[in-house]
Amino acid sequence: MIHSTGVEPVLEARGISKRFPGVLALDGVSLALRPGEVHALVGENGAGKSTLIKVFTGVYRPDGGELRYRGAPAAFGTPMEAQRAGIQTIYQEVNLVPMMSVARNLLLGREPRGRFGVIDAAAMYGEAERVLAGYGVETDVRRPLRTLGVGAQQMVALARAVSVEARVVIMDEPTSSLEPREVETLFGVIGRLRDSGIAVMYVSHRLDELYRVCDRVTVLRDGRLAHTGPLAELERLRLISLMLGRDLSDVRSRGLTRFSRDRHRTPGAPSTEDTPTEDTPTEDTPTGDTPAKEEGAVVEARGLTRRHVLDGVDVSVRPGEVVGLGGLLGAGRTETAKAIVGALPLDDGQVLVAGLPLRAGSTAAAIRAGVSLLPEDRKAEGIIPTLSVRENIALAALPSLGRAGVVSEARIDRVVEIFMRRLRIKAASPHQLVSELSGGNQQKVLLARWLAVRPKVLLLDEPTRGIDVGAKAEVQALIDELAQEGLGVLLISSDLEELVEGADRILVLREGAVVGELSGDEVTEERIMATIAEQAEPSDG
Amino acid sequence: MNREQASRVLQQHGAVMVLGMLVIVGSLAFDSFATPANAASVVVSSSFLAIIAIGMTFVIISGGIDLSVGSLFVLGGVLAAYGSQYGPLVALALPLAVCGVVGLLQGLVIARTGMAPFIVTLAGLLGVRGLMLAISDEGATTYLVEDRAFAALGQGEVLGLSYPVYITAVLAVVAMVLLQRTGFGQNVYAIGGNEQAAALMGVPVARTKVSVYVMSGLLAGLAGALNAARLSSGVTILGIGLELDAIAAVVIGGTLLTGGAGGITGSVAGVLLLGVIQSLINQVGSLTSAFQQVVSGVFLALVVVAQRLLSKAQRLT
Amino acid sequence: EAPQSAPAATGTAGQQVVQTPTGTAGPTCTLEQFGGTKFDLKTATVGFSQSEKEANPFRIAETKSIKDEAARLGITNLKVTNAQSQFSKQITDVQQLIAQGVQLLVIAPLNSDGWEPVLQQAAAKKIPIITVDRKINARPCSDYLTFIGSDFYEQGKRAADRMIEALSGKGKVAILLGAPGNNVTTERTNGFKDRVKEQAPGITISFEQTGEFAREKGQQVTEQLIQSNPDINGIYAENDEMALGAVTALKGAGKEPGDIKIVSVDGTRSAVQGIADGWLHAVIESNPRFGPLAFETAGKFLDGEAIPDKVIISDRDYDTTNAKDSLGEAY
């Protein structure tokens, strides 16, 4: 990874500042991006990475400083101008049009033309299929994009950005929803881009990836430039200390709290204490007594089936247990979780909480019975953008935070305060709009929402997606702590390391069916990969 | 996949199917319903609303709404009748120019200030009607179309159908191609589906928005002008509540008010549905006016419910 | 037989009376001139296109009168449509009536202009059209047969006479206008203003706002009016509903009957009662009972008789001298 320092930067920021009401998101940041380099941009949640990218691409205009592109001052008024000039971007939140078809999303703005300059639909679909196949997405390109999983959508966004003539490609956390296999595909693409002299800016919270593909790194902290330099020379812990703004020795001695390493206990070990739940569900868990198949499970799903999506999935979680769900994109993990909380209509199957069946199709009933889901798609299914951080946190717990339908502001304040502190949510105030927070902090707000209802079982779908190293460790520690307190957790993560470290037991899904269960010593990354691969061939037949 | 495609077609053409059912029921129930003369009256009278609905479809798919079309329709008619004293070209150009400019202004305000289209065009509804009253002496003056050539545009017939029907058909086809097969059409869908994403994907959001309101204004003005040619006069009491008819037709046709999905065929079918409902009520011929309204309301509700259930059927596959 | 005698024959109170005797004034029309063929009215299909909902006394009385007379004459095939105040719909309604094969059309037009498409179709099939209450701007005896109704301009003039008399030719008057763009509004306004200008220069019209022919709107506008123009002496309301709304407003403001002189047009029962109670000064009648006259005219026409190109009915006035006695005849 030797790069010639003499090369002129293709894209350069000089002393860029950007202010939002109440926050100085960027404060005199300078950064130079050279042709043929992969440049990592890192920092904590809310450090200003996405904001800087949006300044580069004309979404925001800086309040101060100068942008230079190909040696001349540049000011892109709109993203379109930036694109025309050759800057392609994959944004952190999937920014495509969910209702349009996959093909139209992929080729919007450069559809193949037929006679009379009219779009040639057949050619368009063919082209789209061809391009996407190169990224491992095989699907009916006529389908609306929203019917794809988040990961597949991300691949479409990637393919869209990269398949255009570009001088600069900017990727804001492109791997946060990708599978290992897709990540490899992505790295292949990045390599090709670099070789053809294109500058790549790469934002990620996954340090391993950075060290694998990046040449240089820029660290942002609280909107200021903390460090720029070659990455290979930078020790990992030193990078972390730069990001967090802590002393190197401090990080070294105390380490980063992660999952405690003693997870893989014998399944069913008695939990220290039960999480106290204030309102015991009565109406929603009818007394139709069906004895639990598995002893002591708080939640047990049996034979969850939905045509084309789920095929007889059985899952059970005991108090204090962390059950991982592994599998490739589209394996049906998200669907399993949604089915358990009643957010996905089922053709067949049943969910039991503490041995009593849940009313089908009612999320409210599931929540009252103590089963909650932290959804995968933060923007579409998580935050209420028009409400403040405070209202977002209190939302699900509202009925218990008041009397006779009248809310108690004092109790809300107390709960919000507790969780904002415990999860270190970075916001100007509890009254800031949640849509103004950085992605990672939005995720923490959602986690707080669910913890505030004091669930017995928490289903976490990609809980650390987009969360910085520090916060990720905090969240993982939190999961650990909660499990120790007796909470049952179902953990879905595309980050195999996280899955292995966090889970007591792992169910591997493929094409909507459970194809393997790993527990105890079997819980390793290799075994998970092997289980997926083993099963892949026979089940394809 | 085949099943999926089939049900997609089902949703998009739910209105067409309900229309078909209604026509069959109507023909069985009334002798004088499925006659060429009656069919012609439904088709001809629907054509003006259809022209407006085509423009409205673009606006709604883009995520907006245009309440000013009823007022633009009557203004277009008055201007056309006024302009016809200077020849057929002026009769056509004057309303198109004025209504196009109104659409342009509304589009600019919406695109540049981010104000809600509902409110901007509601102001348009009021302001344009005020303008129409101002140029017609508070509605007291009705300009007459003396120019034969222009009148023929609204009255001439081929195969028992008057020219506006053919004009509407051509416009519908052009609109369909525009929407499905051009970059502009794709942009309209994209900004309606997710405006922010569309902007990031390089769609010229402001330009596209302005364009759809200009189109809507032009089409409403054109419909008004053609109607003035048909009636041979610039009637000043037209178009009240027309915007709601147009919106209803478009929505019944399967276009989502939230934007991002829909199409022209559905809207045209929606317009015809409204026409057929009226015609069926006239066939009964003995309902009191109050009961006619009840029946229209119930019909409308049934149609949207049916259309909704058809599109729900798609989700379940 | 002169049409004047017709009302007496039916014996119902408040029947329409024709103003101009037939033979004397204006051109006439015969079946031969019109070019139609004779048919039997009893077995014919007759279409009646009403313009507005039958939700005010005028429209209710009008439709009822047409239906009653058809029934009385034994016409079984009467088709009625209602345009719900939408002019485009009325054009379509009539076209669909033609498509259903009507042989005679009675139309209460929502607007005077814009009938071209209907007239063409009707002319092609030689269907005679009688328009009631409002005129159609076209040629009688070729585009349509004839018009039966009141003279709205004349009504405005007569209302002005009553106002001038009430104010002894001096004072400030407000006008509650009807719906904008409506022929009736325009003519009743012009008649009133022209007459005031001509006869009573001492009267100024200091306020004119639309009350859209509705009672609530009349009330609201009057409330604003008497606040900002407390020196107003008279109110001319272009229909009874607005006048009665004005009365409610005046009562609410603590005025006494007669403080402000109100003159209106229509002659509904409530308005006539209003005269008796002292709140209204006078009401100019606009008679909606078109049935007998319309079918009589059609009958004569089919019998080959010459009929006039317009049949103007003579409307009466209501005032304190006759209000109590005439209550039964008001509609």
Added chain:
Amino acid sequence: MAELAHDRGGRPDGRAAALKPQVYAWVQDYGVYAAVLALLLFNVLFTPHFLDAANFRTQLVQVTPIVIVSLGMALVIGTQGIDLSVGSVMALAAALTVLYLGYGWLPALVVAVVGGAVVGAAGGALVAYVGVQPIVATLALLVGVRGLANVLVPQLVEFRNPDLIALGSSSVAGIPVIVLIAAALTVIVLFVVRRTTFGRQVVAIGGNRSASELSGLPVKRVLLTVYVISGLLAALAGVLATARLQASDPTSLGLFIELSAITAVVVGGTPLTGGRIRVLSTVMGALLMQLLAATLIKHNLPQSWTQMVQAVIILAAVYATRKRGTR
């Protein structure tokens, strides 16, 4: 879009950046109050007899039905919905009131309000359970319910019930009773929006429906309830308007009031995209529209001018109070 559009507010030349956003924010939040004040000032200077107490009573009394209807409309709009049926519900309430007046004014009022709630429930059910888009669901009701009202009471009926007339015309301490009722309803709705679980759920659903569903909110029930409340309030407005008119007029009572109410809500700063409800500003919005109409009438402008001036003022008010990032 929120992000994109927000930027415009945060991008004022860079220099006075710290102060200007606050001014913007203030105008956004209180612009409608400022507009009402400005209009009041204009009238005090240029309209004769404007400062009479009776004049203020007139304006308040006239605005009452719009205020009451707007309160319900604000809730509906908060859920990202819209209710076009309110005018027809007023007409239905007028019809039911006189039909049942024989049993006394209170039973008549109860029947009318229940009738309004039933219509609201029908609309709400179509929206929440069938998934029909609010604008068409309530459009069907707009057409059908007015017809129903006319079927029940075909033409204007005057009544002499002294209690009902008193409801419409009497005052307590110089303040008309119906104005007091509107004030009380405003306080109640304000409380519901600010202080109750239900109120929070309404805005949450408007802000993000699928997130609300996943958060266990009773989405369908809340939606249904919101339309029921809107119907109920519209019916009450209908009864009060009827009492004031001293006649039941299902034909023209409440015609086009839906547009006035929507305007009041939006001018007050509640976005049509839902997720936010501003109750007091909605009332101010209604007052603004009322004062505007009164001003134009008092200065005897022709209809054409009235409509054009209204258009301009609506645009200006919404422009000033617009929240960047709302469509």
